[in-house]
Amino acid sequence: MKQEICMVTNRQEYGNGLFALTLHAPNIAAEAKCGQFVHITCGEGNLLRRPISICDVEGETLKIVFQVKGEGTKWLSRRSAKHTVDVLGPLGHGFDLNALGERPVMIGGGIGVPPMLYTMKNAKANSASPTAILGFRNKDAVILTEDFEKVGDTHICTDDGSFGTHGFVTNVLEQHISKFTGICACGPKLMLKAIAQLAEKAGLPCQVSMEERMGCGIGACLVCACELKLRDGEQGVRYGHVCKDGPVFDAKEVVW
Ligand SMILES: Cc1cc2nc3c(=O)[nH]c(=O)nc-3n(C[C@H](O)[C@H](O)[C@H](O)COP(=O)(O)OP(=O)(O)OC[C@H]3O[C@@H](n4cnc5c(N)ncnc54)[C@H](O)[C@@H]3O)c2cc1C
Known part of the structure; x- marks a missing residue:
């Protein structure tokens, strides 16, 4: 675990209170594993840190994607290139891709989608053939899909059918479950519970964030x-x- 004062190198606003920041964090990036998170001081003179998942690692940079919820994430959303942020990480215990076989499926729901990108990239780098199933509330909440599509097969669904397949990630999983050798997922607890039940029924290993x-x-x-x-x-x-x-x-x- 390292603490770094990181320069923001890029800021992206997706709309609907969703933002991405790229941080120059050479020491944390060197150690980061998929499914881990960083703890960021959000505010001047504020000692409280906020946990945000690692969405991607490229060279010496980390990408984080977050939804503004309260004061901390609002402060973070106002950081832009040339600001710095105080970051602790990488933290926690990430996904164990070795336990998920050659055809793992990465499932993300809403703000649980970002950490699945680095996870999918890692699976591919480990010679697996990963698939992503990504679920969003509606078309305005859809993020990062082009990044996933560059890595492997990507199914997108929305609750209201305004983009991709109409329905939940679990509908898509159920349809294709026989193709997969393992499941990893991040998103709302009810979604994770439903995925865990499908995994158990199919006898597949399943890890949830x-x-x-x-x-x-x-x-x-x-x-x-x-x-x-x-x-x-x-x-x-x-x-x-x-x-x-x-x-x-x-x-x-x-x-x-
Ligand atoms: C391991 C981990 C990884 C995370 N990764 C991401 C990520 O990649 N992107 C992202 O947008 N968010 C992520 N979160 C959630 C994020 O940490 C919270 O949204 C953030 O801490 C809210 O801080 P705030 O000061 O803006 O809001 P606060 O003022 O602290 O809270 C605002 C509202 O959000 C609710 N809230 C705060 N924290 C959580 C939480 N952990 N779960 C559910 N509701 C919460 C509060 O109950 C309150 O209603 C992650 C959380 C954890 C534990």
């Missing part, structure tokens, strides 16, 4: 605790930290 409100980002506080099943089939639950044990978990471990 969970999002919880986060405090310290390094496992020192309990803000992002999540319930997990005990290992070896024992009854009861244990608690994991999304920031340290996750954000990626085996779907079979999660108490849905």
Whole structure:
């Protein structure tokens, strides 16, 4: 884990409160693995950091894509080229692509789409043939699809049918599930739960990236605790930290 004061090298506004920043972060970029996140100080004199997933890594730069939610992300959205940001990372436990076979499918829903890009690129670099299934609310929320299409087969769906297939990512997954050897996913918890059920039915390994409100980002506080099943089939639950044990978990471990 490194802390870097990073120059913003590019800022992109997609509309609907969605932004992308490219950060010059040579030390973090050198260590970043797919599914990991960075923790960014969002505000002057503000010690609170905000977790944002790594969307892509190119050379010494990191790309992050985020939705403005509150004060922190609003501040971040106002950073532009020549501003700096204080970044800690890479943090957390990312996707284990070796466990997902030769034909993994990367599923993203809404703001869960960005981390699947670097994941898909990594899968391809590992000689796998990855497919993406990306779901958005409507056509105005659609982002990054051309980047995914450059890497492999990409299915796009929208809840209202205004772009791509009309329906949810789970409809597309169900249709094509026999083609895949493993699943990884990031998005709303209900979507992840439905994907985990389909994976279990099909007997496929499945890893999910969970999002919880986060405090310290390094496992020192309990803000992002999540319930997990005990290992070896024992009854009861244990608690994991999304920031340290996750954000990626085996779907079979999660108490849905
Ligand atoms: C591991 C991880 C990776 C993430 N990656 C991304 C990403 O790539 N892009 C992105 O846009 N966002 C991502 N998030 C969510 C992002 O961290 C929050 O939206 C951000 O912290 C909100 O900060 P804020 O100061 O703008 O809003 P706040 O004022 O802190 O909160 C505004 C509203 O957002 C809600 N909120 C805050 N954090 C979360 C959360 N984690 N989950 C659900 N609701 C929340 C609050 O309850 C409140 O209603 C990620 C979160 C985690 C835990």
